[in-house]
Amino acid sequence: MIIILHLYDLTIHLQNEIKMRILLFFLLIPVLLLGQDPDKVEIIPQKLTDNIYMIKGSGGNLGLMIGPEGTLLIDSQFAPLSEKIKTTIKTLTDSPVKYLLNTHWHGDHTGGNENFAKDGALIIAHDNVYKRKSTDQIRPFGRSTDAAPKLAQPVISFNDHLSMHINGENIMMLHDHVGHTDGDAIVYFPESNVIHMGDTYFQGKYPYIDLGSGGDVESLLKSLNRTLFLCDDETQIIPGHGNLSNRGELKNYRDMIQEVFTRVKQAMGAGLSLVEIQNSNPTKNFDEVYDGGFIKKDKFVEIIFKNLDKGE
Numbered sequence: 668m669i670i671i672l673h674l675y676d677l678t679i680h681l682q683n684e685i686k687m688r689i690l691l692f693f694l695l696i697p698v699l700l701l702g703q704d705p706d707k708v709e710i711i712p713q714k715l716t717d718n719i720y721m722i723k724g725s726g727g728n729l730g731l732m733i734g735p736e737g738t739l740l741i742d743s744q745f746a747p748l749s750e751k752i753k754t755t756i757k758t759l760t761d762s763p764v765k766y767l768l769n770t771h772w773h774g775d776h777t778g779g780n781e782n783f784a785k786d787g788a789l790i791i792a793h794d795n796v797y798k799r800k801s802t803d804q805i806r807p808f809g810r811s812t813d814a815a816p817k818l819a820q821p822v823i824s825f826n827d828h829l830s831m832h833i834n835g836e837n838i839m840m841l842h843d844h845v846g847h848t849d850g851d852a853i854v855y856f857p858e859s860n861v862i863h864m865g866d867t868y869f870q871g872k873y874p875y876i877d878l879g880s881g882g883d884v885e886s887l888l889k890s891l892n893r894t895l896f897l898c899d900d901e902t903q904i905i906p907g908h909g910n911l912s913n914r915g916e917l918k919n920y921r922d923m924i925q926e927v928f929t930r931v932k933q934a935m936g937a938g939l940s941l942v943e944i945q946n947s948n949p950t951k952n953f954d955e956v957y958d959g960g961f962i963k964k965d966k967f968v969e970i971i972f973k974n975l976d977k978g979e
Contacts, residue, residue, distance in 0.1 A: 705747035710755040713911060716859045718834060721905045722755065724748055726775030730768075730854060730863040730905050731756065734834025737765035740788070741854050741863045741905075743779030752779065753786075764788040766831070768840060769821065770865025770907065771848045772799040772880070774812075780819035791829065792821040793842045795850030799880065844890040847874070847907075849881025853894055863905040864894060868917060870909025872960025873950075873967040874924060876974065884928055884974045891921040908960070923953045931971045941972045 708725045715721055722729035725748060730741030738760055744752065756764065767783050769792035770776055777800065780790055792800075800815040823829075831838040839855040847866040854863040867890050869875065876882040898904070898914040906912050930949035939947070950957070950964040958964050 705745070705751065708748055708751065710748065710751045712755055712759060715861055715903050715905075715911070719856060719859050719861050720759065721903075721911055722752070724752065726778065727770070727773075727866065727907045728863075728905050728909075730861075731759070732834060732836070732838075732856070733760040733762065736833040738762045739766040739768065739831075739833065739838070740764045740783065741768045742770055742776040742865070743767060743783055745775060745778040746782055749779040749782035753783075766791060766833075768792065768852070768854055769796050770852050770854065770863065771850050772796045773848070773866070773877070776865065776907070777815070777819065781816050784818040789823065790819070790821045791823045791825075791840070793840075793850040793852050794824045794826055795848070795881065796852075797821045797824040799848075799850065805879065841893075843893050844886040845881050845883050846876070846887030846890040847882050848877050851890065853890075855897060857897075860899070860901055861903045861905070862894060862897065864907060864917075866907035867891065867894070868904065868906040868909075868912070868920065869960060869962075870904075870906035870912045870916065870920070871956060872909060873957045873962040873964065874920075875962045876970050878970065878974055878977070882974075884924065884971055888921065888925055888928070891917065891924070895921065919956075923957060927953065927967065928971055931968055932975055935972065935975055941969060944968060944972060 710722060710724045713721045718733045720731040722731055724744050726744035727742050729744065732739040738756065763786050764783050765788060767780065767788040767790045769790065784790060797820060800820045802814050804812045825840065827842055829840045836856050836858050840852045841855060842852045845851065851865060851867050853865065853867065866875065867887060876884055876887060895914065895918060898917065900914055902914055904912040904917055927950050931944055934944045934947065945965045945968050949968060954964055
């Protein structure tokens with residue numbers, strides 16, 4: 668750990684930075700160890716309609732559509748889980764995955780891309796997912812993530828939206844705003860009234876906005892507003908992480924982010940430091956619902972602070 672910490676630039680904020688990196692390192696340990704023990708992970712499908720499923724495992728929630736014109740999978744979780752995911756899909760359909768849609772570039776959503784591409788899956792994602800998967804990326808802790816193998820990169824990428832017409836559905840991949848990253852896409856099944864939101868939505872948890880990958884809090888709010896416009900009270904929403912959700916929960920999530928964002932912005936305008944703002948507990952009336960995830964309340968406040976500070 669000492670060796671790792673010495674890799675970082677020494678700045679006036681070194682002590683706080685080290686504390687945060689140590690915290691994040693231990694939060695990431697389960698993810699880092701996953702590839703060593705995938706047998707303990709259960710892959711659990713949840714039927715939403717006659718041919719659409721949400722699948723939970725480890726990493727981002729998957730979406731699955733089956734039908735006579737091809738099997739469509741949304742995201743691929745971690746590479747060591749690919750065979751277990753394929754086995755689960757075989758219990759639902761005899762057809763292998765023909766289309767693999769990525770909601771963004773992070774490894775807990777795209778780690779299995781290559782394994783599915785080897786079986787013939789066509790990978791589709793936003794232009795910025797292609798850019799980040801095809802080039803080396805700097806990640807937390809000063810790590811460099813190498814470009815993904817060619818097979819794991821999107822074959823088709825799009826800018827604002829892309830439409831597919833299979834299995835009786837007009838499927839839409841929509842990228843209106845950056846948010847969690849600069850390559851976010853939601854996948855909308857209007858006929859089935861199902862939406863997969865990727866990590867623009869952490870159900871029951873504070874959000875992670877990846878500022879280093881082009882994420883932006885205000886833009887995330889715009890994306891959430893657009894998704895709420897598409898929803899009604901019967902819409903089934905697959906979040907990037909968490910349980911199957913609905914419009915009411917998504918609205919509460921949007922309202923929570925907006926309120927905390929406003930509080931932090933006002934406190935910054937009054938000249939308060941990050942620590943002073945964290946100590947004022949701007950998330951206090953939301954912690955009971957949202958503080959149990961990967962991003963704790965102080966880290967969420969820090970993300971907003973850094974996002975606003977960068978923009979000034």
